[in-house]
Amino acid sequence: MSGQPLLELKGVFKRFGAVTALNGVDFHVDVGEVMALVGDNGAGKSTMIKTIAGIHPLDEGQILWEGKPVAIHGPKDSAALGIEVVYQDLALCDNLDVVQNMYLGRETLSSFRRLNKADMEKAAAGVLKELSVTTIQSTRQVVAGLSGGQRQSVAVAKAVLWNSKLVILDEPTAALGVAQTRQVLDLVKRLGEQGLAVILISHNMSDVFEVADSITVLRLGQNVAEFKTSATNQREVVEAITAGELHHVPGMQEEVIQ
Amino acid sequence: MSAVAGTTPENLPVEKQSLPDAVRGWWVGVRNGELGALPIVVGIVVIAIYFQSRNSHFLTAGNFVNLIAQASPVIVIGMGVVFVLLLGEIDLSIGYLSGMGGVVAATLLVPDSNQWSTAPALVAALGAGVAIGLLQGFWFAKVGVPSFVVTLAGLLAWNGVVLQVIGNQGTIVIQDKVINGLANDYMSNTLALAVLVVSVAGYVVQQLLWVRRRAKAGLPNVPWSLIGLRIVLLAGAGLFVVLWADTDRGIPYVGLLMLVLFVAWSFILNRTRFGRHVYAVGGNAEAARRAGINVDGIRIAVFAISGFMAALGGIILASRLSSVDTSTGGGSILLYSIAAAVIGGTSLFGGRGEIRSAVLGGVVIGMVANGLGLLNVAVGTQYVVTGIVLLAASTLDSLSRRRTARAGRT
Numbered sequence: 001m002s003g004q005p006l007l008e009l010k011g012v013f014k015r016f017g018a019v020t021a022l023n024g025v026d027f028h029v030d031v032g033e034v035m036a037l038v039g040d041n042g043a044g045k046s047t048m049i050k051t052i053a054g055i056h057p058l059d060e061g062q063i064l065w066e067g068k069p070v071a072i073h074g075p076k077d078s079a080a081l082g083i084e085v086v087y088q089d090l091a092l093c094d095n096l097d098v099v100q101n102m103y104l105g106r107e108t109l110s111s112f113r114r115l116n117k118a119d120m121e122k123a124a125a126g127v128l129k130e131l132s133v134t135t136i137q138s139t140r141q142v143v144a145g146l147s148g149g150q151r152q153s154v155a156v157a158k159a160v161l162w163n164s165k166l167v168i169l170d171e172p173t174a175a176l177g178v179a180q181t182r183q184v185l186d187l188v189k190r191l192g193e194q195g196l197a198v199i200l201i202s203h204n205m206s207d208v209f210e211v212a213d214s215i216t217v218l219r220l221g222q223n224v225a226e227f228k229t230s231a232t233n234q235r236e237v238v239e240a241i242t243a244g245e246l247h248h249v250p251g252m253q254e255e256v257i258q
Numbered sequence: 259m260s261a262v263a264g265t266t267p268e269n270l271p272v273e274k275q276s277l278p279d280a281v282r283g284w285w286v287g288v289r290n291g292e293l294g295a296l297p298i299v300v301g302i303v304v305i306a307i308y309f310q311s312r313n314s315h316f317l318t319a320g321n322f323v324n325l326i327a328q329a330s331p332v333i334v335i336g337m338g339v340v341f342v343l344l345l346g347e348i349d350l351s352i353g354y355l356s357g358m359g360g361v362v363a364a365t366l367l368v369p370d371s372n373q374w375s376t377a378p379a380l381v382a383a384l385g386a387g388v389a390i391g392l393l394q395g396f397w398f399a400k401v402g403v404p405s406f407v408v409t410l411a412g413l414l415a416w417n418g419v420v421l422q423v424i425g426n427q428g429t430i431v432i433q434d435k436v437i438n439g440l441a442n443d444y445m446s447n448t449l450a451l452a453v454l455v456v457s458v459a460g461y462v463v464q465q466l467l468w469v470r471r472r473a474k475a476g477l478p479n480v481p482w483s484l485i486g487l488r489i490v491l492l493a494g495a496g497l498f499v500v501l502w503a504d505t506d507r508g509i510p511y512v513g514l515l516m517l518v519l520f521v522a523w524s525f526i527l528n529r530t531r532f533g534r535h536v537y538a539v540g541g542n543a544e545a546a547r548r549a550g551i552n553v554d555g556i557r558i559a560v561f562a563i564s565g566f567m568a569a570l571g572g573i574i575l576a577s578r579l580s581s582v583d584t585s586t587g588g589g590s591i592l593l594y595s596i597a598a599a600v601i602g603g604t605s606l607f608g609g610r611g612e613i614r615s616a617v618l619g620g621v622v623i624g625m626v627a628n629g630l631g632l633l634n635v636a637v638g639t640q641y642v643v644t645g646i647v648l649l650a651a652s653t654l655d656s657l658s659r660r661r662t663a664r665a666g667r668t
Contacts, residue, residue, distance in 0.1 A: 075548075075550075076550070087548075089544075091542070091544065091545035091548050091549070092542065092545060093537070093538050093541035093542040093545050093546070093609070094541055094542065094609070095537060095540065095541035095608075095609030095610055096534075096537060096538060096541055096609075100534065100537075100538075104534075104538055104545070104546070104549040104551070105535075105538075105546070105549030105550040105551050106549070106550075107531050107534060109531065113530060113531070114529045114530065115529055115530065115531065115534060117471075118471040118472045118474070118475040118477055119475055121472075121475065121477055122475040122476060122477055125477075145290065
């Protein structure tokens with residue numbers, strides 16, 4: 001690897017009225033790296049994800065993609081770069097089958113503007129196979145009939161289908177049982193092995209320590225600590241989440257201005 | 259890219275599925291709540307047996323030919339309803355919108371100094387339906403008023419317009435040959451057979467292309483025996499209908515119109531991006547929006563389709579009666595059209611249904627009305643029976659949904 005991060009955030013600010021959700025965040029993720037993003041509620045994890053995805057464009061700061069500064073103004077911009085987000089609610093249509101969901105909004109067409117069903121089915125099956133998703137027997141199964149873990153797999157496969165380089169997973173195991181969490185964690189590992197960068201938001205420390213290569217801790221909208229998973233332990237990470245040292249104390253700047 | 263342990267992507271296995279396997283797969287689907295057309299086909303058979311046992315005139319060629327024309331307005335309007343229900347919405351204006359279609363066409367064709375020729379009059383009537391559908395769709399999608407309320411307002415308003423246009427004339431008799439011929443003229447045996455041959459040939463070609471495309475992509479195909487069976491069934495059923503109808507007057511032109519509409523709308527719903535997006539918006543509008551689908555555009559287009567089909571259904575209704583009057587578009591036409599789509603298996607919850615629902619449901623409603631008419635049963639009883647059929651059909655839908663959801667909880 002070139003040593004250059006795939007995605008880098010430098011001094012990013014995001015304010016919602018009087019609330020500063022991101023307070024000069026620095027962040028980076030490399031190719032083939034599974035980066036866990038942890039922090040307490042309100043630490044700014046979701047805001048940061050939405051900034052990267054273009055849902056909340058940043059107010060100040062810089063985003064670098066493969067070393068070059070980029071402007072992300074909307075979800076289309078981030079998708080064009082190769083960033084796919086799998087939200088907690090998965091955004092799947094229950095009444096459509098696996099293939100139809102994976103290609104939703106980006107269906108391929110053959111002559112006379114007909115849907116090219118055969119090619120879509122083949123490519124979808126190929127991605128599921130590449131990711132070793134063996135729990136889905138038929139890609140023509142309707143999503144309503146799938147379990148939580150299977151749905152998560154479909155949502156992840158949908159993100160991977162578009163030659164994406166960075167996949168962001170928002171609490172992928174939050175609503176799952178033990179066996180299904182296992183499936184999804186294995187899937188996350190394989191994404192990293194396939195050379196994708198992964199950002200994993202999770203509250204579950206054992207999940208994080210199992211699949212992540214690195215951990216970034218957010219607290220009050222700031223990056224307060226970064227760890228290599230192999231060189232730290234849960235106690236250290238939890239300490240950073242609750243009491244990591246802040247670079248700016250909230251409220252201080254305002255006082256200075258006054 | 260590092261290789262994933264143990265799994266190198268290879269060609270997908272091309273399973274050779276046998277006919278018994280296919281049947282077994284279908285049966286598993288049925289047990290998991292994917293009933294398809296099964297209940298409605300069973301229902302049609304039961305209804306036919308019942309009425310035939312009560313009145314031997316029910317299953318005669320003459321009555322069959324009557325049934326085609328009788329059921330046609332409900333079937334045509336019902337096809338538009340299917341689109342609206344797929345979104346999980348409702349269109350209550352279709353009854354009087356169909357009245358508008360009939361009244362506009364009839365008024366423009368009154369043989370006086372201002373008489374229009376047939377084609378422009380038809381375009382104007384259908385255009386009025388589309389325009390009203392667009393307006394209502396816009397109000398629902400962009401302004402944000404629930405479709406129930408927008409189209410309820412439409413129901414009242416278009417009823418008023420029909421009354422105003424007809425005025426104190428009471429009835430406008432239609433003398434136009436084309437419009438009257440739609441439901442009252444019959445195809446020659448040769449024409450009907452030609453249509454049948456073209457339809458079956460089209461189906462065969464489509465099936466062959468489908469098999470070839472899937473084989474090319476390395477995907478498993480349904481067995482040839484099943485494809486052959488479908489073709490033989492289609493050709494056999496078609497031939498039976500044509501020959502049977504021919505022992506009486508033959509198939510009315512509106513039968514051909516319904517066939518064309520059925521094929522066209524089925525194509526749009528199943529083979530185009532637009533159709534796929536209709537299903538997606540009905541299944542999960544938020545997911546559709548995030549996938550970049552123009553949700554508002556889909557909604558407006560669907561209400562325009564509903565308006566178009568309502569106006570067309572109204573023209574067919576006017577053709578059957580050869581006149582329009584102040585009650586045109588009123589009565590049971592609205593509720594029968596919605597009931598047809600629901601009885602045929604289209605879900606009111608959105609996202610589930612097909613064009614064939616309108617045809618099958620319309621046939622059931624037509625059979626009940628026709629059969630009870632033959633038995634000289636009061637119209638009140640007819641409504642009660644239709645109500646029970648509707649309740650049974652939507653109960654089945656709710657139960658099968660529950661079953662599908664349970665199948666996922668493993």
